[in-house]
Amino acid sequence: MTKNIIDINAICHTFADGYIGLKNISVSISKGEFIILAGKNGSGKTTFLRHLNGLLLPDSGVIFVKGLDVSKHLVQTRKTVGMVFQDADTQIVGDTVFDEVAFGLENLKVKRAEINKKVTLILEDLNLFHLKDRSPSTLSGGEKRKLAIAGILVMDPEVIVFDEPFSNLDYPGTIQVLSTIIDLNRSGHTIIIATHDVETVICEATRIIMMEDGQIKKDGTPDCIVKHLESFGVRQPCSSKFGMGLQPWLS
Amino acid sequence: MLHLLDVRCKFLMMCLVSMSMLSAQVFACFFYFLVLLFFFKKTGLNIFATLNSIKYFILFLFFIFAARALALKGDSLFSFYGLSVTKQGLNDGFLVAFRFFLVMLTGLLFSSTTKPSSVKSAVQWFLKPVPFVPEKRVAVMISLSLSFMPVILKQAKEVSEAQKARCGDLQKNPIKRIIRLVLPLLKKTFLSADYLVLAMESRCYSDDRTDPEFTPSGKEFFFFAGSVVLSLSLVCL
Amino acid sequence: MNNSKQLKMTVYTSLFVAFIAIGAFISIPIGPVPIVLQNMFVLLAAIILGPVWGLACVAIYLLIGLAGLPVFAGGTSGIGKLFGPTGGYLLGYLPCVFVTAGISKGLGKKMSSDIIAMVIGSLIIYAAGVPWLKVVTAMTYGKALAVGMYPFLIGDVLKIIAAAFIAKTLRPVIKL
Numbered sequence A: 001m002t003k004n005i006i007d008i009n010a011i012c013h014t015f016a017d018g019y020i021g022l023k024n025i026s027v028s029i030s031k032g033e034f035i036i037l038a039g040k041n042g043s044g045k046t047t048f049l050r051h052l053n054g055l056l057l058p059d060s061g062v063i064f065v066k067g068l069d070v071s072k073h074l075v076q077t078r079k080t081v082g083m084v085f086q087d088a089d090t091q092i093v094g095d096t097v098f099d100e101v102a103f104g105l106e107n108l109k110v111k112r113a114e115i116n117k118k119v120t121l122i123l124e125d126l127n128l129f130h131l132k133d134r135s136p137s138t139l140s141g142g143e144k145r146k147l148a149i150a151g152i153l154v155m156d157p158e159v160i161v162f163d164e165p166f167s168n169l170d171y172p173g174t175i176q177v178l179s180t181i182i183d184l185n186r187s188g189h190t191i192i193i194a195t196h197d198v199e200t201v202i203c204e205a206t207r208i209i210m211m212e213d214g215q216i217k218k219d220g221t222p223d224c225i226v227k228h229l230e231s232f233g234v235r236q237p238c239s240s241k242f243g244m245g246l247q248p249w250l251s
Numbered sequence B: 001m002l003h004l005l006d007v008r009c010k011f012l013m014m015c016l017v018s019m020s021m022l023s024a025q026v027f028a029c030f031f032y033f034l035v036l037l038f039f040f041k042k043t044g045l046n047i048f049a050t051l052n053s054i055k056y057f058i059l060f061l062f063f064i065f066a067a068r069a070l071a072l073k074g075d076s077l078f079s080f081y082g083l084s085v086t087k088q089g090l091n092d093g094f095l096v097a098f099r100f101f102l103v104m105l106t107g108l109l110f111s112s113t114t115k116p117s118s119v120k121s122a123v124q125w126f127l128k129p130v131p132f133v134p135e136k137r138v139a140v141m142i143s144l145s146l147s148f149m150p151v152i153l154k155q156a157k158e159v160s161e162a163q164k165a166r167c168g169d170l171q172k173n174p175i176k177r178i179i180r181l182v183l184p185l186l187k188k189t190f191l192s193a194d195y196l197v198l199a200m201e202s203r204c205y206s207d208d209r210t211d212p213e214f215t216p217s218g219k220e221f222f223f224f225a226g227s228v229v230l231s232l233s234l235v236c237l
Numbered sequence C: 001m002n003n004s005k006q007l008k009m010t011v012y013t014s015l016f017v018a019f020i021a022i023g024a025f026i027s028i029p030i031g032p033v034p035i036v037l038q039n040m041f042v043l044l045a046a047i048i049l050g051p052v053w054g055l056a057c058v059a060i061y062l063l064i065g066l067a068g069l070p071v072f073a074g075g076t077s078g079i080g081k082l083f084g085p086t087g088g089y090l091l092g093y094l095p096c097v098f099v100t101a102g103i104s105k106g107l108g109k110k111m112s113s114d115i116i117a118m119v120i121g122s123l124i125i126y127a128a129g130v131p132w133l134k135v136v137t138a139m140t141y142g143k144a145l146a147v148g149m150y151p152f153l154i155g156d157v158l159k160i161i162a163a164a165f166i167a168k169t170l171r172p173v174i175k176l
């Protein structure tokens, strides 16, 4: 249990209106994995991800992040697990790029000098530094998504959760965000991506989890799972369909 | 020059000078107008563009001027349709309108040399001694509303275009027109506000946050003393 | 009040601050005088946010305008505007939002009580705005009313009816 960064034990979640969002899910995630969470609309991906960050709490079952029970250690959990939301526009809090990235650190009452240092570093890493005084609403889609990533990276999370990171992005935007995610994984971050467009990321993934009706239906390496994708309403990557095996999307 | 000044000092200067304008006489007003022109020139702001941006306000000033000129009793200069324009009225109207104009320009000079985020920091700093006001939360709310504004404007445009595309502008009933513009807008933005709540929670939002930072340029005392002298002389002149 | 609820109200209130600021710029052309939506958003803030958060909402709006952010009509801001000829209307939003929210809450958030609350609220705005206009321009009361109140009354009635419908459909959606 100490090896796994996230341990999920038989969680269920029922919404206020009685709809059952998650049914008895158990998963272990170890450090450095690159996981794709696939499934069609309404299969419960978002609901599941929100549990990892303590935004939703399970009705039964427990989640351990780094050995700590999420429902009792919300702040630690949120520092360990960063979450990038589906819609980049709606998660922006600050009125400049710099302030936006600083927001999380301000919440943790980090000293101002240290905030400035860390934010500058992250912005330079992600090639956003030249935009630091811009209003986030004037950025391009890809830049906004990268800004959202910067905003949680600055808090130094070990796990980063992405909910549909490629929705509404054009080709260059997708490449920008994808290469950022790949770099993060290489530098040791555990990555979990929810998407129904598996093709973009499948080559980088170490594991695919298939969801349907709030349950985990398949869990395994991309090579094993890829043939079953379409039976769960997820498009199979062209290359594997035509018998060429998995081809990296990013050349 | 003004850009680099500590925002708190700049804010106090603006208040001080604006207050003194309330009792300034015509000569003092002209003098201050020259001072303002000097600063506009110094900071590289285009005075005509600035005037253009407040053209409705200027129109309003003409209205005050006219209303005062007609309303005050005194030596009649000329009269028409039973209304008489008086000397006192003209003087008084001119002075009042001029004062408002100058206070307005002062405010514009301030806001065009200050970043919105530093305005927010200054508000937080000035609210600190006020009891019962959670100044840090107010500062967060200011940033939030500033970042909502462009989003709402964008969505307002989308909503009204979507309706034009379906000939919604043929709708004659004004109540329906208001509802059709505002209701989708409110629903949409409240939905995104719900997401924002989640995003803030996931980033550990708390009211107990790091204080903002102020970067004094070192010339604050000089400028502040200058503005005290200026205000006093405006009152006395 | 728990933390999550409070954060939600904080965000909703900020959203209404933005709406009030933008309300000065969005207008609906009806007849010769376009209807500006700002005071409608003030009334909506009152009946949706309630007295405390509603008051906070208007106070923050005035504060950021006073502090020099361009949120007043015509992209203006500052002391000049707040104490200028139309400043009374702006300051009148404060008692208006509080009283409107209080009445709507007290009468039980029905559509009819909302309308009563908003009518009284609108009158409060004029009660603050018109005398102010009179003092600044030195007009008679008759004239101040003629330029500062009568032309807007029809628009106000339309806005209040619209706002009552909007509040009715919005309340179940945002579940406060």
Ligand SMILES: Nc1ncnc2c1ncn2[C@@H]1O[C@H](COP(=O)(O)OP(=O)(O)OP(=O)(O)O)[C@@H](O)[C@H]1O
Pocket: A015, A016, A017, A019, A020, A021, A039, A040, A041, A042, A043, A044, A045, A046, A047, A048, A196
């Ligand atoms: N607050 C809620 N109350 C009731 N039902 C909800 C709530 N949130 C989500 N659901 C339901 O739970 C189910 C799973 O939703 P979820 O958002 O997790 O799906 P998803 O896999 O992320 O879908 P998508 O691909 O569209 O993002 C959906 O059927 C949805 O209607």
Ligand SMILES: [Mg+2]
Pocket: A045, A046, A047, A086, A163
């Ligand atoms: Mg989802």
